[in-house]
Amino acid sequence: MYRQRWRAPKGSQSYVELASTSAGIPDFRSSGGLYNSKLPDLPPGMKADELFDTPEPKKTAKFKASGRFLAALRIFTKSVEPTAAHKLIAKLFDRGVLSRCITQNIDGIQTRDRKDMSCVVLELHGTNARLLCNKCNKPPNLNENTLDKNLQQYGEARCTDCRRNTWENRLRSLSPGYLIPDIVFNQDSREHELAGMSLDQMQEVDGQADILLVVGTSLATPGAAALVRSLARRVHQHGGGVLYVSGAPPSGSGWSRYIDMRLEMDIEEWANDMLSRLNEGQGSTERSCAKVSDILTRDGMGELTSW
Numbered sequence: 582m583y584r585q586r587w588r589a590p591k592g593s594q595s596y597v598e599l600a601s602t603s604a605g606i607p608d609f610r611s612s613g614g615l616y617n618s619k620l621p622d623l624p625p626g627m628k629a630d631e632l633f634d635t636p637e638p639k640k641t642a643k644f645k646a647s648g649r650f651l652a653a654l655r656i657f658t659k660s661v662e663p664t665a666a667h668k669l670i671a672k673l674f675d676r677g678v679l680s681r682c683i684t685q686n687i688d689g690i691q692t693r694d695r696k697d698m699s700c701v702v703l704e705l706h707g708t709n710a711r712l713l714c715n716k717c718n719k720p721p722n723l724n725e726n727t728l729d730k731n732l733q734q735y736g737e738a739r740c741t742d743c744r745r746n747t748w749e750n751r752l753r754s755l756s757p758g759y760l761i762p763d764i765v766f767n768q769d770s771r772e773h774e775l776a777g778m779s780l781d782q783m784q785e786v787d788g789q790a791d792i793l794l795v796v797g798t799s800l801a802t803p804g805a806a807a808l809v810r811s812l813a814r815r816v817h818q819h820g821g822g823v824l825y826v827s828g829a830p831p832s833g834s835g836w837s838r839y840i841d842m843r844l845e846m847d848i849e850e851w852a853n854d855m856l857s858r859l860n861e862g863q864g865s866t867e868r869s870c871a872k873v874s875d876i877l878t879r880d881g882m883g884e885l886t887s888w
Contacts (some may be wrong), residue, residue, distance in 0.1 A: 604661045606654075606688055610801050635766045636715070637738070638759055645736025652732035655709050658688045665852035666797065667691055672859060674698055681787055685798060685805055689765050703775045703783070705805060707764035714740035716758030728760070775813065784808075790816025793823040795840070797848045801832040811841050813839035826851055 602791050608614040609630075616630040623629070624642040663671070667690055673679040674695075681701045682771045684691060689710030692699050712721055712728070721728055743757030765771050773780040793809075793816045800806045813823045818884050822841040825831060826848065831840070844851065 583878065604688075604690070606658060606661060606686075610799065620650065622649065624825075630767070633764070633767050635768045636759070636761050648732050648736035648738075649734070651709055651764075652729045652736075654688075655762075656729050657731065658690065658710070661690060661694075662690070663690055663694075666850045669852045669855050669859075671698065672856065674701065683782070683808070685802065687762075695859045699818055700776050703773060705765070705773070705808075707762070707771065709762045709764055711763040712760040712761050714743060714758040715761045716740065717743050717746075721760050732760075751814055780808075784811060784815060788812055789818050789819050791819070791821035792816075793821065794826065795823065795831075796826045796851075798827065799829065799832045799834070810839055 585810050607618070609616050611617070615632075616628075620632075623632075623646055627643055627646060631643065632650050634643070635645070636644055636647060653752050670679065670682050670691060674682075682691060682698070683705060684702065685705050687704070687706050687709045688706070689708040692702050693710065713719065714721075715872075718795060719740065721738070722741055728738060729844060738760045740758040740760055773783075775783065778786070780807050788811075790812075793812055795809055795851050798805060800809060816823060817839075823839055824844065825836075825840045826844045826846070828845065828847055830836075830843070830845070
């Protein structure tokens, strides 16, 4: 199926969902993922998936275990190099053909060294790379490495802004807030906004794409699955197509109504192939992309979008 030719209209866009498991960062729901792992140093009776429950400082042991784990994950992520998939998304952005990258990852790798991409990268589950006070909602004014080491050891850290304001205003009865990762915890929801657009507005724009690329996700998360279905319907209404690239079939049934073509292969192998074709210097991005997968062959290809 990888070598099939798929004719599509001009003005092609693609959405790429980017996974980081190939970078050595475990996923959540697979058989070897975090939720199914026996992690050390958890309080008695606490399961791995509870590390992502809404933080409750009063539940001291659970709160500190989550803080230590997420700090350790943050420290590890800083040492991880971007994968071929990350580099592919960045290259498409640099060529001016990437209008959106929607990701379920919380590692922040895609924008870690590319802050200029923040305007097109929507992090559905937030990011563990950023800490915010749970009271004043401000980021910490502290050295990140020192803060993470302290969090990894003690499991909690107070907001210095809150502490300073408390003393300056003699509000000794008010305790400073806690620094919490800016992720969407299990019991939480979030109104997504990017570049001044709501999620509904983004779907209106992104649904006009000619190609929706869904890459490296099992679609096991209800919210992400619903978003893909919604975007796929919109893309189909505009005469576009949906390509799913992953090492395994998507979770659940009924995807044949939404996915036009499924490519089952290693994500890094696919991304490296894309990059090598784009780097061959054969002229335009349009011609290179068409040669890469043989499914994007067309008379002309306009802007690409990433999901």
